[in-house]
Amino acid sequence: ESEADILIKFKESLKNSGALSNWNNQKPPCSGDQENWVGIFCEAGAVWGLQLQNMGLEGTIDLDSLTKLPHLRTMSFMFNNFDGPIPELARLSGLKTVYLSNNMFSGEIPPETFIGMTGLKKLHLANNKFSGQIPISLLDLPKLMELMLENNEFEGEIPQFPPDRIKRLNVSNNRLVGEIPHSLSNFTTSIFDGNTDLCGAPLKSCTTPNKLSPGTIIPVAILVAAALAALVVVVVILRKRQQAPLGPGEAAAASASATAPAYGKAEQKAYVELDKMEQGRAAATSRAVAPGTTSPEKPSHAKKSEPNVKITFLKEERDKFDMSDLLRASAEVLGSGVFGSTYKAALGDGQMMVVKRFKHMNNVNKEEFHEHMRRLGRLSHPNLLPIVGFYYRKEEKLLVADFVENGSLAVQLHGNRSRGRPCPNWPTRLKIIKGVAKGLLYLYNELPSLTAPNGHLKSSNVLLDRSFNPVLTDYGLVPVVNQEHAQEHMICYKSTEYKQTGRITKKTDVWTLGILILEVLTGRFPSNFLQQGRSNDTDMATWVESVIRDEASNMDIFDANMERAKQCESEMMKLLKIGLDCCQADVDSRPDIKEADEDSGG
Numbered sequence: 001e002s003e004a005d006i007l008i009k010f011k012e013s014l015k016n017s018g019a020l021s022n023w024n025n026q027k028p029p030c031s032g033d034q035e036n037w038v039g040i041f042c043e044a045g046a047v048w049g050l051q052l053q054n055m056g057l058e059g060t061i062d063l064d065s066l067t068k069l070p071h072l073r074t075m076s077f078m079f080n081n082f083d084g085p086i087p088e089l090a091r092l093s094g095l096k097t098v099y100l101s102n103n104m105f106s107g108e109i110p111p112e113t114f115i116g117m118t119g120l121k122k123l124h125l126a127n128n129k130f131s132g133q134i135p136i137s138l139l140d141l142p143k144l145m146e147l148m149l150e151n152n153e154f155e156g157e158i159p160q161f162p163p164d165r166i167k168r169l170n171v172s173n174n175r176l177v178g179e180i181p182h183s184l185s186n187f188t189t190s191i192f193d194g195n196t197d198l199c200g201a202p203l204k205s206c207t208t209p210n211k212l213s214p215g216t217i218i219p220v221a222i223l224v225a226a227a228l229a230a231l232v233v234v235v236v237i238l239r240k241r242q243q244a245p246l247g248p249g250e251a252a253a254a255s256a257s258a259t260a261p262a263y264g265k266a267e268q269k270a271y272v273e274l275d276k277m278e279q280g281r282a283a284a285t286s287r288a289v290a291p292g293t294t295s296p297e298k299p300s301h302a303k304k305s306e307p308n309v310k311i312t313f314l315k316e317e318r319d320k321f322d323m324s325d326l327l328r329a330s331a332e333v334l335g336s337g338v339f340g341s342t343y344k345a346a347l348g349d350g351q352m353m354v355v356k357r358f359k360h361m362n363n364v365n366k367e368e369f370h371e372h373m374r375r376l377g378r379l380s381h382p383n384l385l386p387i388v389g390f391y392y393r394k395e396e397k398l399l400v401a402d403f404v405e406n407g408s409l410a411v412q413l414h415g416n417r418s419r420g421r422p423c424p425n426w427p428t429r430l431k432i433i434k435g436v437a438k439g440l441l442y443l444y445n446e447l448p449s450l451t452a453p454n455g456h457l458k459s460s461n462v463l464l465d466r467s468f469n470p471v472l473t474d475y476g477l478v479p480v481v482n483q484e485h486a487q488e489h490m491i492c493y494k495s496t497e498y499k500q501t502g503r504i505t506k507k508t509d510v511w512t513l514g515i516l517i518l519e520v521l522t523g524r525f526p527s528n529f530l531q532q533g534r535s536n537d538t539d540m541a542t543w544v545e546s547v548i549r550d551e552a553s554n555m556d557i558f559d560a561n562m563e564r565a566k567q568c569e570s571e572m573m574k575l576l577k578i579g580l581d582c583c584q585a586d587v588d589s590r591p592d593i594k595e596a597d598e599d600s601g602g
């Protein structure tokens with residue numbers, strides 16, 4: 001059986017598998033490293049991963065088929081409607097990561113479920129209805145480092161995991177009781193929240209204090225008093241000996257090293273430098289609204305010896321530089337977005353780079369992050385801003401890209417005009433929309449396994465080059481962004497379908513394109529309409545529809561500052577209709593990305 005036949009058989013075992021419509025024999029699942037089918041990962045022509053998330057899938061997971069995929073290492077079925085008992089995962093002993101969270105699995109997990117899964121690193125079972133004991137076979141998995149079991153009905157005691165093995169854990173909101181194993185005592189209390197009767201570090205101690213007889217109370221009290229007196233003496237002596245307070249530089253260094261996590265000295269120093277740059281942001285941010293309108297500023301502290309931290313380059317042909325070059329460069333803070341701050345750096349050799357500092361990525365490990373960046377690094381399209389390089393650290397990541405001359409579409413549409421910036425005219429706006437649609441279509445073709453291959457399309461993420469050609473930035477990041485943060489801030493999570501069903505779909509980016517079209521045509525800022533979680537609010541599309549319906553002249557909806565010729569008005573009206581079409585609340589009636597591209601490009 002070919003991998004295609006195996007996967008098609010697997011698909012047939014699923015209910016509601018409409019999202020897998022391109023799983024057919026027209027193309028093989030993989031061509032080399034390239035995925036031709038949605039929801040799979042390929043390497044050297046073989047399937048190594050399944051990522052069937054958020055697709056409304058139902059039924060049971062047919063392991064018989066999956067056991068025939070010898071290279072399968074990761075599978076995710078999160079955010080679907082699978083139910084029944086946990087699949088017999090040990091039949092897929094080569095798996096490294098298993099994500100089954102946010103389904104309706106239920107019942108006890110047999111103790112032997114994980115026997116032999118010696119490569120398993122991550123197991124996510126959260127938000128299901130699993131009950132019974134946490135399976136004991138998890139203790140024998142030498143590589144298990146991430147275990148997410150929250151919001152189930154697990155009961156009994158937490159098994160004695162060996163020390164230093166589990167790095168990420170959540171068992172909150174179950175029915176666990178008894179003493180927390182010592183090996184887990186360093187975790188924060190919140191991961192144990194919501195259990196009936198857990199005790200021991202980091203929660204309150206399990207032992208109730210022994211009742212002391214009057215005979216023992218007196219000597220204990222004397223001992224305590226003596227210890228307190230000794231402590232007071234020591235404090236007084238230390239105070240007297242204390243030197244003059246730290247100078248400002250030392251104080252800053254001390255506070256930085258107190259907050260900076262334990263990393264290599266060079267890395268730590270680099271981040272301290274970035275923090276300092278960011279602290280100088282207040283002055284720079286107002287200028288950053290209109291990039292390039294002021295002379296760049298250079299942080300004075302960057303003149304000292306800079307740390308040498310290597311950036312991983314994704315484009316071989318690029319002239320290389322490292323963190324010290326970036327810190328030595330003239331720098332300007334362009335702004336702070338929802339993920340972190342963005343800086344512009346003018347390197348000594350004339351290259352103008354932009355460094356984006358992400359603080360809200362999820363806990364993907366280094367290997368996975370590198371893998372995802374390499375995937376994004378392979379993309380190449382005139383309407384995408386390439387990621388030149390990146391730097392990984394657990395808590396935050398840096399992405400480096402080229403500076404794009406004319407800044408963002410948001411600034412061009414809504415920025416201050418007092419500096420003589422012309423308002424984009426109709427032909428320019430049309431060219432921008434066509435380019436954006438082309439970029440989106442390319443992303444859909446190249447990243448078919450992502451539900452929202454862009455995920456964050458908005459006017460500040462559409463940059464304009466010297467000739468006002470649009471290039472998209474901040475695309476393809478949904479898989480590496482912290483879920484909670486993504487839901488709160490990323491534009492795809494503000495779509496009608498997300499508000500109504502809590503899911504994003506393959507057509508969610510089409511909705512973001514629709515909103516962008518309406519913004520470009522009306523000159524109105526969509527965030528004034530889009531308030532996440534307030535599903536009864538008028539969104540931009542509803543507002544546009546009501547104006548068209550009520551106003552005497554439909555032309556009043558268009559940005560009054562947009563220069564246009566009379567004969568273009570029918571074209572503008574046509575694009576407005578396409579925008580509204582893309583924003584249809586009913587996902588099925590909405591065009592797909594290919595139709596949207598054909599409509600707006602035609």
Ligand SMILES: Nc1ncnc2c1ncn2[C@@H]1O[C@H](COP(=O)(O)OP(=O)(O)OP(=O)(O)O)[C@@H](O)[C@H]1O
Pocket residue numbers: 291334335336337338339340341342354356385401402403404405407408460461463473474
């Ligand atoms: N490569 C670039 N060239 C020129 N300007 C850029 C570049 N990347 C980002 N910018 C601009 O810098 C500013 C800050 O960007 P940043 O991405 O931090 O915030 P944002 O786009 O407003 O929000 P988000 O974090 O949601 O993407 C924005 O005005 C953005 O358009």
